Amino acid sequence: MTHAHTSQHAASHGSKDALFQGLVIFVLLAFLTAVEFFIAITNASVLLLSVAALLKVGMVVYYYMHIYKLLEEDDEHDHSSFAWKVATNRLGLWLFLLSDAFVFGGMFVARFNLLGFTRPHLNQELGLIVTSALLISSFFMNRGETQMALGDRKGFLISTSITFLLGLAFLLGVVFVEWPEAIHEGLTVDGSAAGGIFFLMTGMHAFHVLTGLIFLLVILRNGWLGLYSPERHWAVEAAAVYWHFVDVVWIFYYPALYLIGKAL
Amino acid sequence: MTQSSSTSTGNLNRALLFFLIGTLLGLALGVGLHTAISGGFNTTYWMDIPSWMLGLLLGTLGFFYGLLGYYGIVRGLVFQVVGTLAGILLVSAIRAALGLSFFDPAKFGFHEGAWVFGALVGAVAFLAGVGALTDWWKWAKGEATSDHHEDVPGWRKYFGVSLDHKVIGIQYTVTSLLLLSVGGLFALLFRVELAESGLQFLTVLTPDQTAALNLYNSLMSLHGIVMIISILLGIAGVINYLVPLLIGAADMAFPRLNAFSFWVAVPAAVILLGSLGLGGFDTGWTGYAPLATRAPIGIQMFYLGVWVAGWSSILGALNLIATVLRMRARGMTAFRMPILVWASVATSIISLTATQLIGLSFQMSMFERLFGMPFFNVAKGGNPILFQHLFWFYSHPAVYVFVLPGLGVISELLPVFARKPLFGYRWVALSSIGIALVGFLVWAHHMFTSGMNEYLRVPFMYSTLLVAVPTGVKFFSWVATLWKGKIEAPTPMLFVLGGIVVFLMGGLSGPPNATVSTDLHLHDTYFIVGHFHSTMFGGYVFPFFAAIYYWFPKATGKRLDETLGKWHFWLMTPSFLVLTLFMMRVGLLGMRRRIADYDPMLGFDPWHLAMTIAAFLIALSVVIFFYNMVKTLRSPVTETGNVWNSRSPEWQVPSPMPAHNYEKEFEVVGEPYDYGLPGSVYVKM
Numbered sequence: 001m002t003h004a005h006t007s008q009h010a011a012s013h014g015s016k017d018a019l020f021q022g023l024v025i026f027v028l029l030a031f032l033t034a035v036e037f038f039i040a041i042t043n044a045s046v047l048l049l050s051v052a053a054l055l056k057v058g059m060v061v062y063y064y065m066h067i068y069k070l071l072e073e074d075d076e077h078d079h080s081s082f083a084w085k086v087a088t089n090r091l092g093l094w095l096f097l098l099s100d101a102f103v104f105g106g107m108f109v110a111r112f113n114l115l116g117f118t119r120p121h122l123n124q125e126l127g128l129i130v131t132s133a134l135l136i137s138s139f140f141m142n143r144g145e146t147q148m149a150l151g152d153r154k155g156f157l158i159s160t161s162i163t164f165l166l167g168l169a170f171l172l173g174v175v176f177v178e179w180p181e182a183i184h185e186g187l188t189v190d191g192s193a194a195g196g197i198f199f200l201m202t203g204m205h206a207f208h209v210l211t212g213l214i215f216l217l218v219i220l221r222n223g224w225l226g227l228y229s230p231e232r233h234w235a236v237e238a239a240a241v242y243w244h245f246v247d248v249v250w251i252f253y254y255p256a257l258y259l260i261g262k263a264l
Numbered sequence: 265m266t267q268s269s270s271t272s273t274g275n276l277n278r279a280l281l282f283f284l285i286g287t288l289l290g291l292a293l294g295v296g297l298h299t300a301i302s303g304g305f306n307t308t309y310w311m312d313i314p315s316w317m318l319g320l321l322l323g324t325l326g327f328f329y330g331l332l333g334y335y336g337i338v339r340g341l342v343f344q345v346v347g348t349l350a351g352i353l354l355v356s357a358i359r360a361a362l363g364l365s366f367f368d369p370a371k372f373g374f375h376e377g378a379w380v381f382g383a384l385v386g387a388v389a390f391l392a393g394v395g396a397l398t399d400w401w402k403w404a405k406g407e408a409t410s411d412h413h414e415d416v417p418g419w420r421k422y423f424g425v426s427l428d429h430k431v432i433g434i435q436y437t438v439t440s441l442l443l444l445s446v447g448g449l450f451a452l453l454f455r456v457e458l459a460e461s462g463l464q465f466l467t468v469l470t471p472d473q474t475a476a477l478n479l480y481n482s483l484m485s486l487h488g489i490v491m492i493i494s495i496l497l498g499i500a501g502v503i504n505y506l507v508p509l510l511i512g513a514a515d516m517a518f519p520r521l522n523a524f525s526f527w528v529a530v531p532a533a534v535i536l537l538g539s540l541g542l543g544g545f546d547t548g549w550t551g552y553a554p555l556a557t558r559a560p561i562g563i564q565m566f567y568l569g570v571w572v573a574g575w576s577s578i579l580g581a582l583n584l585i586a587t588v589l590r591m592r593a594r595g596m597t598a599f600r601m602p603i604l605v606w607a608s609v610a611t612s613i614i615s616l617t618a619t620q621l622i623g624l625s626f627q628m629s630m631f632e633r634l635f636g637m638p639f640f641n642v643a644k645g646g647n648p649i650l651f652q653h654l655f656w657f658y659s660h661p662a663v664y665v666f667v668l669p670g671l672g673v674i675s676e677l678l679p680v681f682a683r684k685p686l687f688g689y690r691w692v693a694l695s696s697i698g699i700a701l702v703g704f705l706v707w708a709h710h711m712f713t714s715g716m717n718e719y720l721r722v723p724f725m726y727s728t729l730l731v732a733v734p735t736g737v738k739f740f741s742w743v744a745t746l747w748k749g750k751i752e753a754p755t756p757m758l759f760v761l762g763g764i765v766v767f768l769m770g771g772l773s774g775p776p777n778a779t780v781s782t783d784l785h786l787h788d789t790y791f792i793v794g795h796f797h798s799t800m801f802g803g804y805v806f807p808f809f810a811a812i813y814y815w816f817p818k819a820t821g822k823r824l825d826e827t828l829g830k831w832h833f834w835l836m837t838p839s840f841l842v843l844t845l846f847m848m849r850v851g852l853l854g855m856r857r858r859i860a861d862y863d864p865m866l867g868f869d870p871w872h873l874a875m876t877i878a879a880f881l882i883a884l885s886v887v888i889f890f891y892n893m894v895k896t897l898r899s900p901v902t903e904t905g906n907v908w909n910s911r912s913p914e915w916q917v918p919s920p921m922p923a924h925n926y927e928k929e930f931e932v933v934g935e936p937y938d939y940g941l942p943g944s945v946y947v948k949m
Contacts, residue, residue, distance in 0.1 A: 088517050088590050095582045102620035113650050190636025193645035218404050227406040
């Protein structure tokens with residue numbers, strides 16, 4: 001039973017096709033982000049921006065976070081088996097993400113309650129750069145997880161390290177470049193509700209990026225020590241899914257903060 | 265046996281002695297600090313609430329140290345105190361380095377940010393100290409941990425981290441009963457003040473009238489939130505203990521997360537009660553902005569305490585859903601699950617998701633105070649109504665979190681004592697889910713008078729009235745189950761029947777509040793208070809006591825005394841009915857809620873006096889219950905079999921429940937509630 005499950009598990013990742021699929025998804029994500037930016041500077045249609053964001057999220061959730069694994073047939077009854085534990089852990093992780101999504105959803109709703117279809121004046125180039133960093137990091141995260149499943153430990157370490165560096169670049173970009181610039185432009189923490197909600201949304205997201213970076217450090221260290229195998233690397237999958245979730249949040253927050261509505 | 269009981273008596277005496285010493289030490293320390301800061305001594309310092317809170321903290325610490333030595337919860341509390349101080353000093357040092365003010369004797373010494381950060385660090389330190397994070401830390405380092413942890417035998421295991429869901433269930437339940445007593449004590453204190461118009465009682469406890477009014481507000485606010493946390497822990501106790509047994513699992517899906525969920529609630533309770541030492545808060549448990557932005561620092565401890573306790577609720581719900589989805593016995597399809605399991609899942613759906621929104625609303629209000637983020641400040645483009653939307657998005661469904669497991673207990677116990685199948689099983693099962701889902705769409709009925717957009721009123725009125733449909737399904741099922749049953753009425757059944765009657769009163773007094781036209785009159789009156797207490801007693805308190813009386817023999821092998829149980833019930837029920845009906849009456853006549861004093865010309869004095877007496881009688885009945893528990897626990901094991909002649913699997917094995925539950929997995933082969941049908945079988949052991 002366990003053996004059959006493992007081979008099925010390997011089969012879903014077990015070819016170079018998985019790496020290629022990751023690349024295709026990334027190209028589509030990048031293209032849609034460019035389209036979003038184009039929509040924003042031409043007609044700023046909220047409908048089109050929402051459609052683009054939903055398409056992006058759908059692709060990340062399905063191909064990078066492989067949500068379909070939740071529904072995979074699982075007739076493992078031995079509660080001490082690895083297969084059963086991974087399937088249960090996966091369910092637990094997704095329930096946690098569902099819960100976490102309600103915080104981000106609450107801030108998203110609060111943003112529209114407070115600002116309606118206006119948005120703070122922000123540096124567009126900077127926004128696009130940090131967004132790209134996070135999106136590219138998701139590509140490398142997916143690549144790292146796939147490489148681990150294929151048994152390529154060195155590749156996993158390289159890809160995950162790139163993910164870490166891009167994530168760090170995003171975090172530093174938001175906190176040490178974007179925030180001072182926004183404050184310099186008059187969007188202060190305590191000056192207006194717009195400033196408050198901008199710092200709350202980006203701050204809470206940055207906090208999640210920070211925790212994601214810590215998880216990445218953990219799997220980098222343990223991967224370096226050779227504690228994961230192609231069959232047993234739940235921690236890698238969990239860190240990857242969490243990392244993509246943080247990306248999914250930003251896919252909504254980027255248009256909500258930078259693109260939708262009239263700049264104040 | 266004799267030896268161990270004499271040792272524990274010795275421990276208890278030592279614990280009480282240490283409690284006394286700790287309390288006096290804390291009190292003296294507080295008074296000493298006050299004297300040092302203000303540069304002179306004044307005898308009123310002995311009445312300082314902060315000093316008394318410090319005394320209680322050190323006293324509690326001393327009590328547990330005397331009982332256990334440096335173990336479990338003692339380590340946690342020591343870590344929490346040290347962590348809090350470290351956090352406070354860190355923020356103060358940073359503020360000093362930046363040239364900002366970091367010490368203000370008039371405002372509890374340190375800057376508000378230092379207190380908040382300190383309390384947060386303290387909560388994390390508690391978890392590290394008690395040992396709830398140990399295994400996860402090992403996992404992060406790549407070390408394996410064993411699947412099964414054997415607990416130490418005896419009572420010590422209840423005071424440290426245990427991974428056994430039954431131990432955790434009892435930890436939850438006992439903590440819940442403790443907080444119930446604390447919250448009840450607060451109620452008694454302000455109920456005495458309300459017994460007569462004017463201010464007579466709280467002024468005795470405080471140096472001046474303003475302080476008395478502040479104390480009233482804080483007690484009233486804390487009564488609300490302490491009871492809510494108590495209820496959340498109580499249902500978590502019932503769910504944790506029972507659901508794995510009912511579905512035939514060896515434990516919850518994530519035992520370490522389960523222990524974490526319980527232990528995170530303990531520092532949360534400490535922080536919450538700590539608010540009383542930092543000036544309390546005067547907003548009620550709703551903590552509405554913009555009043556909250558002007559409240560004393562105590563409100564930050566209230567916000568933070570609830571926020572931390574929220575994680576207990578969220579992670580417990582996550583665990584429960586995963587457990588039910590993944591660990592049911594063979595043959596237990598969805599429509600063969602016990603109703604209590606359905607109700608627990610429904611409750612958990614709300615806890616898992618909506619809790620985040622009260623967390624967010626409190627966090628935003630905290631940030632408004634700490635960083636000046638003007639979310640709720642109209643002058644800077646904020647919107648105070650936003651707070652109410654976010655707050656009630658959780659806090660209305662929260663009442664379904666409180667009552668659904670209780671209603672599940674009622675449906676679970678009725679067929680056992682009526683010896684008849686549960687009427688309309690499928691409808692009852694789905695009604696829990698129905699209430700939970702409709703519950704997500706009703707929150708703004710708390711805001712009919714808030715000044716929100718008027719077009720929102722009617723849709724929220726109808727969605728609220730819609731809740732009556734699935735709730736009505738439950739009532740029809742209960743009545744039809746009782747119909748022509750062979751009813752027996754031992755104590756658990758009395759509480760079930762009492763719960764049904766009281767919850768009916770809570771239910772019937774609901775629609776007038778849901779209907780906009782009548783709510784405009786009733787809003788913020790004692791009518792709401794009466795309605796709310798009826799729903800909480802009927803939906804939670806009565807079923808919770810029923811569950812304790814019913815499953816006590818399962819957990820301990822000892823049955824609670826019937827005579828004392830009947831005293832408990834027959835004292836509590838009429839007293840509660842007097843309390844709630846009089847609340848509704850004075851409310852209809854215009855008695856405002858949340859106030860310390862009222863106009864004697866309204867003629868409410870005798871009604872309030874009766875309510876206060878009723879409240880004390882309820883307290884007396886609960887004291888009888890506690891006495892019953894202690895007395896029974898000291899008696900030898902007698903009840904090891906199927907005490908209530910139940911079909912449920914947990915009663916088919918010996919009591920108290922063995923450490924790893926069922927020796928062999930059972931299989932579900934029939935319907936759960938086919939009582940009185942010849943030849944029907946539910947589980948094959």
